[in-house]
Amino acid sequence: MSEYIVFGQPILGDEEIAEVTDTLRSCWIGTGPRTARFEDQFAEYVGARHAVAVNSCTAALHLSLLASGVGPGDEVITTPLTFASTANVILHAGAMPVFVDVDRETMNIDPSQIEAAITQNTKAILPVHFGGRPCEMEAIGAIADRFGLKVIEDAAHCIEGRYQKQKIGSISPLTCFSFYVTKNMTTAEGGMIATNDEQLATTLKMHALHGLSRDAWRRFSDDGYQHYEVVYPGFKYNMTDLQAALGLCQLPKLEQWLRRREEIWQQYDEAFAELPCWLPSPAASETRHARHLYTLLLDIDQLGKSRDQVMRELHELGIGVGVHYRAVHLHQYYRERFGYEADQFPNANWISQRTISLPLSAKLTADQVDRIISAMTSTLSVTQLN
Numbered sequence: 001m002s003e004y005i006v007f008g009q010p011i012l013g014d015e016e017i018a019e020v021t022d023t024l025r026s027c028w029i030g031t032g033p034r035t036a037r038f039e040d041q042f043a044e045y046v047g048a049r050h051a052v053a054v055n056s057c058t059a060a061l062h063l064s065l066l067a068s069g070v071g072p073g074d075e076v077i078t079t080p081l082t083f084a085s086t087a088n089v090i091l092h093a094g095a096m097p098v099f100v101d102v103d104r105e106t107m108n109i110d111p112s113q114i115e116a117a118i119t120q121n122t123k124a125i126l127p128v129h130f131g132g133r134p135c136e137m138e139a140i141g142a143i144a145d146r147f148g149l150k151v152i153e154d155a156a157h158c159i160e161g162r163y164q165k166q167k168i169g170s171i172s173p174l175t176c177f178s179f180y181v182t183k184n185m186t187t188a189e190g191g192m193i194a195t196n197d198e199q200l201a202t203t204l205k206m207h208a209l210h211g212l213s214r215d216a217w218r219r220f221s222d223d224g225y226q227h228y229e230v231v232y233p234g235f236k237y238n239m240t241d242l243q244a245a246l247g248l249c250q251l252p253k254l255e256q257w258l259r260r261r262e263e264i265w266q267q268y269d270e271a272f273a274e275l276p277c278w279l280p281s282p283a284a285s286e287t288r289h290a291r292h293l294y295t296l297l298l299d300i301d302q303l304g305k306s307r308d309q310v311m312r313e314l315h316e317l318g319i320g321v322g323v324h325y326r327a328v329h330l331h332q333y334y335r336e337r338f339g340y341e342a343d344q345f346p347n348a349n350w351i352s353q354r355t356i357s358l359p360l361s362a363k364l365t366a367d368q369v370d371r372i373i374s375a376m377t378s379t380l381s382v383t384q385l386n
Helices: 014-026 033-046 057-067 084-092 111-117 137-147 198-208 241-272 307-316 332-338 346-354 366-379
Strands: 050-054 075-078 096-099 122-126 150-154 174-178 191-195 294-298 355-358
Touching: 014 241, 033 050, 033 174, 033 191, 033 241, 050 057, 050 198, 050 241, 057 084, 057 122, 057 150, 057 174, 057 191, 057 198, 075 084, 084 096, 111 137, 122 137, 137 150, 191 198, 241 294, 241 366, 294 346, 307 355, 307 366, 346 355
Parallel strands: 075 096, 075 122, 122 150, 150 174
Antiparallel strands: 050 191, 174 191, 294 355
């Protein structure tokens, strides 16, 4: 087998290595000046007034729910077609996740079904920009305004995204991003919360570091040591300067990397158009898809084999692929606690059985892209059906 093509491989070069080395030599490896600089640069990139760096997007979502006043007895509307953390953090806040099915083509939450899920206990809507495709934020925002609900965006896949020419991160009161190792940029682990509200940003920073009134970097100044107060029973969610060092190197490269992923996306679309599968639907007008996941939906009836069998065959050919996602309502905990049935959210269930994500890293070489296309074509070819 040729060299294995790992799914979601990050780009880490000499610049990143040097920046991390310089951070180690500085001896300030916790939350410090690099984290503050990364926050400022990220806020500028997404068009927000403030950005708060944390240790994961999961932490970002949890803090955003708490800062929005979500707690016991509340309900939060979200999508079942997402990573489990989107729903888990709602439970961590003491609230209840309420799922609304997705649109089968976009794989994003279907705004036309949201209103029917609203009750007197609904406190917020948590849309997920699946795969880098912006949700219909105008429709979601209008519903939220009409019912007095908070909107918290899960933009783990959508750093470069735009909706109607607005950057994702500048639209809602709170938007959460991920820098996990497979994302379009990485800090190994890490996340960010974008907001235009200064008071929210202050609250988030405090809650992210034990509820201290001043973080470690700001306790020391020209005025001498500043005593801190614990003003809230906070969390250990802060980002370190080691992580921020990677972010400072990667952020300026996002646009260049996006262009490369768009090239690969176009090659995939052309190569797979006649295969027994459904291609990702085109991006809506006046939006920009962040091109995080290239997700095919397999025509398993025509193929005569399951998605998992296709994955095994690709693995044997040296191609790493992913599943995004097996819907949250299908997992054991959610089935047993809430009594969900598979067809309760039919589109999410249908997608869960057919979805397969191909490598889409800007690190992929032309030869690797050709290998991926060849393996997919072979695995899904008509000759395999007879």
